[in-house]
Structures are given as C-alpha cells and as structure tokens.
Amino acid sequence: MGRFSILLLTTMTAVVLTGCQSAPVSTPTPEAAVTPTPTAAPTPTPTPQPPTTATLAVCGDVMSHMPVTNDAWDEGAGIYDYTPIFEAARPYVEGADYAVANLETTLSTQGPYSGYPAFKSPAALAGDLKDLGFDLVLTANNHCLDRGYDGLVSTLDQLDQAGLAHVGTARSAEEAQPDTAIQVADVGGISVAFLGYTYGTNGIPLPSGKDYAVNLFNTDYMTTLSTPDTDRLEADLAAARALDTDLIAVMIHWGVEYQTTQNSYQEELTDLLIANGADLVLGGHSHVPQPLEMRTVTAADGTQHTGFVCYSLGNFISSQVDPLTDTTAVLTLELTLDHETGEAGVTGWSYVPMLMVRRDGTAQVFTLTDASAIPAGASDALVHKLEQAVSDCASILGPTPASP
Template sequence: MRIKQAALVGLTLIAAAFVAGAGACTNAAEPAAVGRSVSPPAASLARPRTLSVVAAGDLFVPPDLTAQAAADARAAGKPGHDFTQILAAVAPIVRSADLAVCHVEQPLAPPEGPFTGWPTFSAPPQLVDAAAGAGFDTCSTASNHTLDHGEEGVRRTLDNLDRVGLHHSGSARSAAEAATPNVFSVHGVKVAQLAYTFSFNGIQRPPGKPWIANPIDVPKILHDAHAAKQAGAEIVILSMHWGWTEYQNAPDADQVSQARQLLASPDVDLIIGMHVHVVQPFEKIGDKWVAYGLGNLLCRFSDGTAENTQDSAVPRFTFTEVTPGTWRVTDVEVHPMFMAYHPQARLVDVAAAANGVAPGTGYARILQRISGDVNMRGAEAAGLRMVRPT
C-alpha cells in the first residue's frame, strides 16, 4: 500500500526525547518537533482491528543488476535505469499490505553515476522509483554501507526517497531530522519504524554529527522505542542491520541476545533483520516475532558464494489489537522469493514457480531450502505459515 497517497498532516510529538545520544529514528524535513504522519481515511471508515505489514530484505544492486535495469530502460524507451520489471513479482504481495517496509542497502548515486561496487557501493537513483512503484511505504537506510559516500551520499539518498514519497529511518541530514521520529498513521493506527546498523565498515561518522546514521546500541534503541510510544505510536517496528558473519543462515549470539533484550520491552513489537545476504530463521520470543534475516531481495554475489545469496523471505505480519492501543502479531505468512539472473534478471515468486515441479528439483528445491532456513528455530511450530505451491 502506498500510504504516501494520503494527505500529510502534522502529528504533535515529544521529539526532544530523541535528541539525546547518537542517532535516532528519522524522516521529517521540518526542523520543528513534529513527526511525519499520514492522515487516516475518511471519518466514515472504521478504525481497523487488524493491520498487515509486509517487509523485504536488501535492495542491494550489483553491477550486473545495474546493467539489466539499463537494458530494461532502453527497451521501454526511458533514460537511465528501470528496476520495475526486476521487482514485478513482489509487487502484488507488497501492494496487498497496509504498510510495506523495505531496506536501501547502499547510497544512491547521481543519475549519471558512477555506480560503484565493492568496497564502497552506490546504486542508480531510479531504484527507489521502482520501490515506490512496487508499493513500499517506508525504508530503513542504516547499513554498513550508509557512509560509503559520506555526507553527500546520505543526503542524496534521503533526497531521492523524499522525491518519490518514501519515508525513511536510520540516517539523517540534520540533527533536527534525526530527532524527529518516523511515525505513520495507517488507517488511523500510529506506527513507528526505527532502524539501526551493527557497523559502518570502519568509516567514522563526521565529527560533531553522530546523528548522521544510527549504530546498534541496545539501551539507545530502547530509549528511542519508549519515546516513540510516548509520542503516540501504538506499534513500533525495528529494522536491524546485523549479524557479524555474512552468508551464515544461523543467527549469531549477538543477534539472539539483542532480539531477546529488545523484545522484552513493552515498547518494541516486531524486529525485521537484514545484512548477512542469506535467509535466516524467524522466531517467536514470548508473544512477539523476530525475523533474523530476510536475505537479499535484489542481489547475488558473483564471487563464488552459494546460490542461496539469491534467496529471500518476504513476510506478511498481521497485527491484531488485543486490547485498546495494544497490538500483537497474530499471524505470519512468508512468501519465498528468488533473484534469478537467466535469461533476464527477474525476481521469481518461488511458490508459484514450484507448481508442478518434482520434489528436490528446480524451484521446489529452492523452496525447501528457504523453508528450512526460515524454520531453523521452530517458527512453523509457533504458527508461521510458509506459502507453498497450490
């Protein structure tokens, strides 16, 4: 759902609580202590008792995907890059949700480039046009590559997200922006997204500007989540760019420990994780959920890493208002996706592609692999449903 299509209205917030410490949830351009909100539907529409939230993993663009987007743009008679066809398979899932969350892994470059790869990445700005067109509403921007192109890269990325109407959290252009929480009113229900990263790959934040990007600091995250609740958010979602060991399906000890600390707080309602470039398990901790790693929505690694860097899990979390103002995830449905590169680079809906495929072969094999990774910590026994062939 594109909640940007509704009119923006002011929502009075206690933003001063976000100023203390390094970094905070971000989004608004206004310097005043006013959060970004979206007006509820017309008064004749009842406030819902359930809300659906779809989340997706890394929007990470390697050079071969940049080349495909350039070829698609040329075929459509457009300048630059067009990621629309690459993302087409996930768009129906994203658009069906009340709120859809994405993750912009690397800074956006100027339209003319250069578009850089390892070790300092950048992507064509049209990436976010396609994300908005697919139906995403808000994106995390805190990653180990946030500072790859310095302050200019941070500003350019956020400017482009603003241009296409996507909210964002995890980096900021000013202290005032960093102090303003990313809060939505989705059908009249206020939702906050906060975003943090485990590392900046050794790049230091500019002197005097700790607010430019948010590192993982559990006490600070709990502080921010509490402030978001005090400011009116009924649901707080954390986007966590974490996991020290890339390509490892099992969450590491830090991820597990941090998830337990964060979900123990009444101020945190859901954690969605990114970074390690493969699918990691989902787990129900108490009555809340963590998705340790959603995998690469867009990417693969051509340096000899395994095929599973093309896997991703796209969950749909259904929140239910269990008591007035208190929401819990009551249903989790996971759509397995695969970033295929032949004959063209296109996302594939794995469950649909596995229809009629013999077990252990082709997309049936990929579905089995993704399902095993998602269920590594007992998610299906806790009620998660994996979408499978009909």
Template sequence: MTTRTRRALALLSAVLLSAAVAGCSTSDRTAPAALVPPQSPPPSKAAGAPAAGAPARGFTLVATGDVLPHTSVIRQGAVDAAGDGHDFKPLFAGVKPVVSAADLALCHMETIYGEEGGPFSGYPAFKSPPEIADALKDAGYDGCSTASNHTLDDGEEGLERTLDRFDKVGLGHAGSARTAAEAARTRLYTAGTAKVAHLAYTFDTNGYPMPEGKPWSVNLLESKKIVADARAARKAGADVVLVSTHWGTEWQTEPDEKQVSLGRELTASQTAGRPDIDLVLGTHAHIPQAYEKVNGTWIVYGMGDQVAGEMYNHEGDRDLRGSYSSIGRFTFAPPAAAGQRWQVTKAEFIPQLMDNDEGRVVNLVDALAGQSDRDDHRTAHEAITEAVLSRGAAKDGLKAVTRPTR
C-alpha cells in the same frame, strides 16, 4: 454598511472558505510527490485519521530484505530503460502484487545513491542509480530502513542524495538522517487505524567515520538507544513499534550470539507491562535466517538479500544462497483493551529468489503455482523454508504462504 462593502466582504469570505476547504480536502496520499516537504512522513496507504467513534481496524505489514544492487543489476536496469537512464520497475514486478496489497510495506535499502547519470558502482563501495527508489515506490513500498554498513560508502553526500530521492518519490526512511532534527524525529506511518513507528540501526559503517560534528547521521546498534527510541516513539503516539536491525554474521544461517542476546533484551523490554517493541526485522547476513517468537514478540533474524548480483562467500566460492530471501507478512489486530499491545494474529513468509540470469526478483509461490519446472525454483523454496523454520517458528504459528499472490 454599503452594498459595495457587503459584496466585498461576501467575496472575501467565499475566497477564505474555498481555501480552507481545499486545504482540508487534499490529503498527503494525493499530494504530488514534489510537494511533499522534505523530512516529512510519507503518504500512507490508510488515508487520514479514523473518524471519532469508528471501530479500530487491523493491518497487514510486509517486510523484505536487503536491496543491494551489484554491477550486474545496474547493467540490467540500463537495458530495461532502453538507453534512457535506468528502469528497475521490471526488477520488482514479480513481487509487486504482494507488496502493493499490504497496508504497510517496508524494504531495506542497503546502498546509497549516486548522482543522476552516474557514475555508479557495485561492490565494495556501492553507488546505486537513484531510479531504484522510483521502482520501490512503484512496487508499493511505503518506506525503507536506510541504516547499514554501506550507508557512508560515499560519505555525507551519498547519504543526503539517497534521502533526497526518497523524499522526492514519497518514500519514508528510518535509520539515517541529514539533520539533528531529522534524526530525533520518529518515523510514523498510518496503517489500518494504527500509528506505526519504524526505527532502524546498523552494527557498523564499514569503518567509515560519521560526518564531522554529526554523530547522529547513522543509527548504530546499541540496546539502550533502541529502547529509548522505542519509548520515545510511544510518547509520539505509536501504537506499534517496528525495529529494523542490520546485524549478524554473513553467510551464517544460524543467528549469532549478538543477535540472540540483543533480540532477547529488546523483546523483554517493557513499560508499564507493555512491550516497548512489537517486531524485529533483521538484515545483513546475505542469506535467509530463522524467524522466532521470543518473549511473545516475533524476531526475523535475517530476511536475506532481495536484490543482489552473483554472490561469493568468504571462501571465494559462488553461493546460491545469496539469491535467496523471504518476505515477512504479519497481520496485526487492535488490542482487546486500552493499554494492551496490538497483537500479531497471523505470521507468514513467502520465499523469493533473485534470478540473476533474468535480472528479476521471483515470488517463488507464484512461480511454482504457475507450474514452474525449474529445479532452481524448487531448490530455493525448500532451502528458504528450512532456514526460516529452523528455530521452531512453526509451533508458534508461522506459516508458509501457499496460495498465489497474483
């Protein structure tokens, strides 16, 4: 072998080694959002897989209710952007400390996005500015459920625009899909050392039909499908399975018969003595509903609207409860032995308020700890707490967060 040949081979080896190292050292978490492949799992807060033999680590999950931007919210976003599009980061600034501190944070994006620059609309057929997704990412969310009765408000195009924007900013999504392959894929996150699956379903799409030939576009609330998907998620490697359910009766604090019966069915489902579902997260009712432990598994029947405009009930009266919601925070610990479930060792809730005068989501724990003397803050905190605890969750260990999160 000549000297020139040896030098060429050495140079080629160095180039290949450099490329391999670069490929291994660049994690999804640090990849630019524009380079995240469409339909791929988003970056997670726990980077990479645990090292072989490393001890298992638990995680905290934060989940919040419906993001339902009415016209007033859209208008405030334009004001906050000072004439340059929309900026919704101030909207979520008050809850950013608790959301960003979680190992995994999930929202419910109830509406779909319009085209860049609009037009946008509120009730009854929503088209929200896509900058909402940017603000959710900035607040610390890792992903959102996207199955709701408004998912097809602008047909297939609106659904696609929404998921495209999620991919662009690096947010995960579950419950709606652009392709059959995407619909069949389990949404997995890494939190602590756990692989966490997120599944999402809605009771209806307000009468809008599924796009022609695409019955998988939005997941509908069917018990057999939910259980089958949960078991598929386990086979895909999920240690924990979270199910988001868009269900219930609007303006009713008490969960309806469908919520109670389906909740019991889902939490009773087991495979080889292990529950198929580890937590149920409900949305849709516009107001806070109870948390309850059923068959050893927590159900949040309804978190309420995290973001909404002034809300009016079915009698046409303004209902302040439409501005109330709760943040659910659950701490999961690794199983004591192989084949057992990850256990919720701490269950908490944080009352929050959509302040429509200011156009901001208010963490009521922080506001009251800051000596807020506003009657609406105290009234909201009391009403949310009463609703959340209305089915006896305190006896099973659910606690209201009292220390400031800032």
C-alpha cells in the same frame, strides 16, 4: 267538597308528589391523581468494536550490484528501470497495507555508478521501489557511508523526492531528534513507530561533527562490534513509547553474513529491544535467510513482553552467487489491535519464497521469481532451483503459513 276533603286531597297529592322524587345520590370524593413513575429506558449494551487487522509486508536487502544496475538500464527509453527485475513481488508488496525493506546502497542522479565495495546506484531505484508498493526503507547499514556524508544526504533526498519514508540516517542534528527520526505510520488503522539502526559502517568513521548521521547500536562500531549502546537504545525506545502508538518496530542491520542462523549477540539485542517495548524486530544484512520467531522477554520491572523477530530475509535483489544469496521471501505479518483491551501485536504471518534468477546471454537478465509457482516453460534446471528455494525457506524460516 268539604274543607277536610280538600286538605286530605292536598295532603295526598303532596305525598304522591314527594314519593315520585328520586333519592339524593351522594357524589364520591375524587381521588388524588397519581402520576406514574416513568420507567427508565434500559441502557443499551454498547456493541463491541471489532479488532482491527492489518498487514505489513517485509522484504530483505535491496542491493544493486553492477550487473543488476546494468540490467536496469533501458536503452530504448534512456532511463534506469528496475521494475521488470522485481515485478513478481508486486502482488505481495502492493497488496499489503504497508511495506518495508532494507535499502543497502546509496542513490544519486549522477553517475558513474558502482557496486561492491562502495555502492552508488541510480536514483530511479527509489521511485521504482515506491511504484512497487514500498512505503518505508531502512537506510542505516554498513554501506550507508560508501559515498561519504554527501552520498548519505543524496540518498535521503532521492527517497524524499520519491515519497519513500526512511529511518536510520539523518542530514542534520534536528532530523536526528526522536520526534523526527522515529517514523510513525498508519498501517491499516494500526499506528506503528519505526526506528532503524546498524551495527557499523564498514570501518568508515562518522563524519566529523556529524555523529547524528547514522544510528549505530554499537559503541565500538569501528573495532570489535560487540558492545551494545544500551543507553541509546533504551532512551530511543522510551521516546518511542512516549508516542503512544499501538506498536513499535525496530529495523536493524546485524548478524554474520552468509549464516542461516542467528548468533547469541542478535538474541541478546533482541531481548534488550523487546524488554524496552519493541513489538517487532526486523533484521537484515546476512544476505541469506535467517529464522522467524515469537520471543517473550521479562523486563526489569518483572513484566513480560512478547515480540516478533525476523532475523533476516536475505537479499531482496542482488547478483550475489554464494549459496542461498539468491533465495529470499516476501514476509506478510498480520497485525491485530484489540480495541477492548488496547493490546496489539503480531497474530500471524505467512511468506512467499522468491528466487533471484540469473540468466546469461547477450546480456545478464535478473528476475525475482515467485518460487512457489513454477512458470510455464521453465527449464528443468529452473524448476529444480525454484523447488529448492521453497524447501530452503521452509527449513530456515519455518513452514508457511505459520502462526505464533
């Protein structure tokens, strides 16, 4: 093979080898990494807190005239026991979140006991009221000084021993200060500040040096009983508002006995109380029922405030015989707290008519009876009385159930 051939072969081989190689591949420039922007999680819509609803049972005047006191005596057990007398009210009192009444007597562990005109009743009454389901009683009324200052102190001592809260009277100046005199209660999750007052003390002056003993809403409690102590009421209600409770309730002893309608003075006082923050005004003293109503008042600053008023529920227990003094009702108020607005108030009510039945025999037996349910075996006379009690309550208190 000649030199030219070898060169040619070499050249061809080089060409062939070169032609078999792949073309160079360009490597792409990597793009800069992009960090995704995190998507904010949606803010969950808070679940609205449902309104809180509670029930407050209200009863009338608890009076122990001597026939009632004698009936409460259990000879076999050697004790005073009032529970059989008002047992029929237990489902309505015990069934409420909180229950209140007006205690219109003094209490003592020592006899002799007495009824009208100067009441002194067995201390067992306090424990029996607590057992029935009551939580608080008004002690400011025209009979609270029937046994003087000592009787007032004894009454409060017995209530404390029974575990019953009280408003309206005080054993000391310290106890009469707003921070202790105003009772704040948890009523089924709704806070309520309770205050208590009376128009007078049946002409018995306050003990010397103890003006704090009884909460009086009249400046002329020994004379005309017609001049409200506006300064005191306004100051007390300001103290109650400062407690920042959901509701304020004023229990008050007022009006004219045996009248089934309120008078103008009661209405004026109601307006004064509501204008200064009272949401509930719970009255007693008339010994017969008086109306229920919602009342709207314009305050001095131009704002409007609505409150519920019970002028009177008559006697819870007694042995009075005047017309309608045996007729009463257990009132149940529906209280509602709106957590969204912070507003609270009475959103409804109902009542159960009751009749204090007096049966004469070898002994006088008193039974508070549910007038809306005729007991088996009731005589025609008792049936008529029960039906009349239902009718009377409807005409005075209004139809049941009622709503504002």
